[in-house]
Amino acid sequence: MSGNIKDSVLLSTFYNGKKKLRIIFHNGNIVWDSEKPPSDKYILPIENVISVHYNYLRNTHPSENREIDPNCFTIHYSERKYSKWVHKNLTLKHCDPLQVASWVKALQNHLQSFIKRPKHLLLFVNPFGGRRNALQIYEKYGKHLFSIAGVEVTVNISQRKDQIKDYIINHNLDMFDSIACVGGDGTLSELFNGLVLRECHTKGVDSDDINQNLPSPKIPVGIIPGGSTDTIAYCIHGTTDPTTAVLHIIFGDSLGLDLVSVYDEHKLLRLYASVLSYGYLGDVAYNSDKYRWMGPHRYDYSGFKKLLRNKGYQGEIAIYSESAEVQELMCSENCEKCELSKKNGCDKVVCKWQTISGTFFMLSGANISCACSRSPKGIAPYSHLVLIQVLWTCHLSEAYCAREFCFRAVGGHSRWNCDGEIQHQTNIRANNIVISGQVTYLFKQIKIN
Numbered sequence: 001m002s003g004n005i006k007d008s009v010l011l012s013t014f015y016n017g018k019k020k021l022r023i024i025f026h027n028g029n030i031v032w033d034s035e036k037p038p039s040d041k042y043i044l045p046i047e048n049v050i051s052v053h054y055n056y057l058r059n060t061h062p063s064e065n066r067e068i069d070p071n072c073f074t075i076h077y078s079e080r081k082y083s084k085w086v087h088k089n090l091t092l093k094h095c096d097p098l099q100v101a102s103w104v105k106a107l108q109n110h111l112q113s114f115i116k117r118p119k120h121l122l123l124f125v126n127p128f129g130g131r132r133n134a135l136q137i138y139e140k141y142g143k144h145l146f147s148i149a150g151v152e153v154t155v156n157i158s159q160r161k162d163q164i165k166d167y168i169i170n171h172n173l174d175m176f177d178s179i180a181c182v183g184g185d186g187t188l189s190e191l192f193n194g195l196v197l198r199e200c201h202t203k204g205v206d207s208d209d210i211n212q213n214l215p216s217p218k219i220p221v222g223i224i225p226g227g228s229t230d231t232i233a234y235c236i237h238g239t240t241d242p243t244t245a246v247l248h249i250i251f252g253d254s255l256g257l258d259l260v261s262v263y264d265e266h267k268l269l270r271l272y273a274s275v276l277s278y279g280y281l282g283d284v285a286y287n288s289d290k291y292r293w294m295g296p297h298r299y300d301y302s303g304f305k306k307l308l309r310n311k312g313y314q315g316e317i318a319i320y321s322e323s324a325e326v327q328e329l330m331c332s333e334n335c336e337k338c339e340l341s342k343k344n345g346c347d348k349v350v351c352k353w354q355t356i357s358g359t360f361f362m363l364s365g366a367n368i369s370c371a372c373s374r375s376p377k378g379i380a381p382y383s384h385l386v387l388i389q390v391l392w393t394c395h396l397s398e399a400y401c402a403r404e405f406c407f408r409a410v411g412g413h414s415r416w417n418c419d420g421e422i423q424h425q426t427n428i429r430a431n432n433i434v435i436s437g438q439v440t441y442l443f444k445q446i447k448i449n
């Protein structure tokens with residue numbers, strides 16, 4: 001049997017329960033329809049197949065070893081339903097074991113050619129974020145699917161804040177081909193901050209030197225939503241459905257994501273992937289932490305309180321931005337703008353510094369649209385995943401396509417909300433660290449449309 005998907009043709013008739021199905025495998029697609037009308041043709045691209053397994057014979061006694069049924073096998077696959085992906089399976093039976101063997105072998109051979117699919121996954125679980133049910137999310141939506149897909153999962157449940165980051169910096173990760181977490185934006189932030197700092201240690205890069213380019217870790221990262229807002233997962237997957245996230249990890253497709261580094265006068269404070277926000281959102285994040293027992297509703301409660309009390313925040317921002325106005329074009333699958341900037345490179349765009357001072361309701365440097373289920377368009381709907389940009393929203397709701405910005409608070413202070421985490425240093429400098437390409441690779445299959 002050739003390993004080339006295009007060369008293989010298999011054609012057989014199988015029983016699926018009492019139904020007789022004509023099934024053909026050709027040109028990378030498994031196609032089936034029933035012999036008797038109504039014959040609905042189903043086309044399954046091999047890329048959407050999770051795994052192919054022999055079935056087991058039914059044991060007559062629980063102490064007996066499970067025996068393979070040579071006449072029966074199951075194709076596990078995934079199917080897209082709007083923005084979600086679901087797990088499905090098709091069980092096929094044939095009286096000739098040789099027919100079954102040739103199908104199982106051929107399909108398994110093709111699946112082995114998908115070398116980007118993870119085999120050894122290190123999975124961090126944050127039992128503290130969101131509704132505090134991250135472990136249950138993994139057990140309900142992840143464990144079984146990973147086992148069907150043959151992914152060996154090493155689960156690490158975090159015991160304290162920053163433990164995930166410290167673990168990544170200090171432990172040998174050679175035995176893993178991918179890393180993922182079950183949690184919210186703060187958990188993912190620990191993960192990619194750890195990976196970039198680990199890479200700095202390995203390459204001898206001083207992460208506190210703002211003039212140094214921070215290195216990109218190459219290991220792909222996955223996120224299974226288990227937080228409160230799950231903004232990054234929503235922006236990447238188009239949904240916060242955990243099964244969709246698990247399937248994206250299993251299929252191993254990834255996209256690059258820019259990170260922005262935030263410094264004070266002396267050192268690197270943190271990297272962020274979604275948003276850095278001062279003023280209203282900074283205070284909401286800070287204030288809402290007291291109400292964690294409310295789960296995701298803490299943001300509504302705190303947000304309303306802070307809205308009523310907001311008198312504005314004074315400060316001065318210097319922005320290094322593109323002179324052209326922000327185009328009202330949303331990022332989607334095969335986005336034209338992203339494709340163009342990939343082709344032309346971002347360095348060719350002309351930028352200049354400008355300073356704005358005044359009283360602001362909120363200042364947000366958004367790296368992605370920051371869409372979530374509460375706000376499906378997000379605070380920066382025209383952000384692009386492949387374009388280096390930071391959008392500012394200030395008192396006049398102005399937006400800039402920026403590469404870098406500095407902020408200095410004047411008078412009463414707020415704090416920064418950095419991917420949902422509090423940063424108390426008010427005077428900061430943020431710059432997009434990835435001029436040469438995206439810093440981290442996230443498992444994805446679709447982006448929000």
Ligand SMILES: Nc1ncnc2c1ncn2[C@@H]1O[C@H](COP(=O)(O)OP(=O)(O)OP(=O)(O)O)[C@@H](O)[C@H]1O
Pocket residue numbers: 126127128129130131158159160161162183184185186187188190226227228229230231419420421
């Ligand atoms: N075992 C733990 N105990 C306490 N805090 C933890 C633990 N593990 C991780 N953390 C911290 O928990 C915080 C909250 O996690 P996370 O951001 O994932 O959830 P969330 O705030 O509910 O979700 P979101 O950021 O999507 O709104 C983060 O600051 C993370 O560093």
